[in-house]
Amino acid sequence: MDLSKLERVEEFIYEIPADYRDDMNVPARIVADRSLLEQIKDDLSLEQLINVTTLPGIAFWALGMPDIHQGYGFPVGGVAATKLPDGVISPGGIGFDINCGVRLLRTGIVHRDVRDKIEPLVHELSRSVPSGYGRSGRLTLANAQMVEGVLEGGVPYLVERIGVGEPDDVEFIESGGRIDGANIAFVSEKAKQRGRDQLGTLGGGNHFLEVQVIDELFDEAAAEAMGLVPGELTVLIHTGSRGLGHQVCTDYLREFGRVMAEHDIELPDRQLACAPMSSEAGKRYFGAMCAAANFAFCNRQVLTHRVRQVIARELGEAVDAKVEVVYDVAHNIAKVEEFDGDEYCVHRKGATRAFGPSMPDVPTAYRDIGQPVFIPGSMGTSSFVLVGTDEAAAASLNSTCHGAGRQMSRTAAKKRIGGKELRKELASRGIVVRCPSNAELAEEAPLAYKDVDRVVDVVSQAGIANKVARLRPVGVLKG
């Protein structure tokens, strides 16, 4: 993309006007600075963002975050709101991994008290948490009824009916761990079958479970509200809806590809396949997508349960641990949200909802600080805790970034560094790593990602999230 086409509309917001191409309905905007734009222009993400502006019913602008990169149809790191009732919903704007997201746990454990126990802890976590591509979990839902309970009942079902986790966990999950609108009738048997033994599994790719130390605070009041104390351990869980969500996405992409002509929708890229939210197919996808989102919240809930079991077993005697959910955010999802009295279908793909203090669905404990947001760095680099701002409503449709953002393909990363070499490098920095595959490890090498500090600084300077804390990894479990 030629950067001369971009107009600077705010200090950290650039715009490609709607008249740049005949088929654009709204402008494309990107939250970035000059140095990030130099990286962003090299892949097709800005062209993809322009394609998104052609969606029927799109409002405001298609918005890119500083961690934007190329994805399926939509870029990863993008936000698009379509006006209801007739605006479209597009599976490519949500992603194959429906409700991929991040959950942070605080432990109350002081790192220096357990320094020599990190290695056995990470080892035991790796035994308790199945990871890697295609791996199944230890908890196989006994019958179809249980699968359906999870898909429609979300985390409250898991806590109340199956006894997985604590009742207090529920309010510290986005949407209470249960998205209203889930409908199991619209989830294919094949999708349910794929999900049946995958609850409580990490998966592959960039999914991970990390043991971290709270390294630095930027906002002491917000950190206190979240129970984040420097020197204490946290656990960050990054995973999604596994094969179940993938199958839901595949099923509906195929169907939308067929029905688009019936709605007279023509788009510059078939990967943008979509259907009006008011259409029969659109309603079915929305119901299935919400169900897959509930599955993902439940996946992170089962993993939380595993972490609690392992910490109690490994460190229980040594410390007074209290493993609690700080918050759980989705970063691949579409939700119905209101702006100025109208309803929109807000697609966030590789973008995080970032509600400021005045928005609903922020837990009472965070009423004064805003909704927590977690930005995982690449493997072995720091992660960040942020909070949403009220400014984000107008600037970014209550959204912020989701991670460092890939800057090198998986193949390119493997050419640059081997898994063995990377293991050594992480070990030399005192990070315990458990990963079954050297190849997968290399694909996630830090050099394949943008600088997360830069990404976080840009969203913070743009006013769409505030920095609260930095978390430094001491143990990583990968797929």
Next chain:
DNA sequence: ATGTTC
């Protein structure tokens, strides 16, 4: 991201 090209 993904029973890795139904």
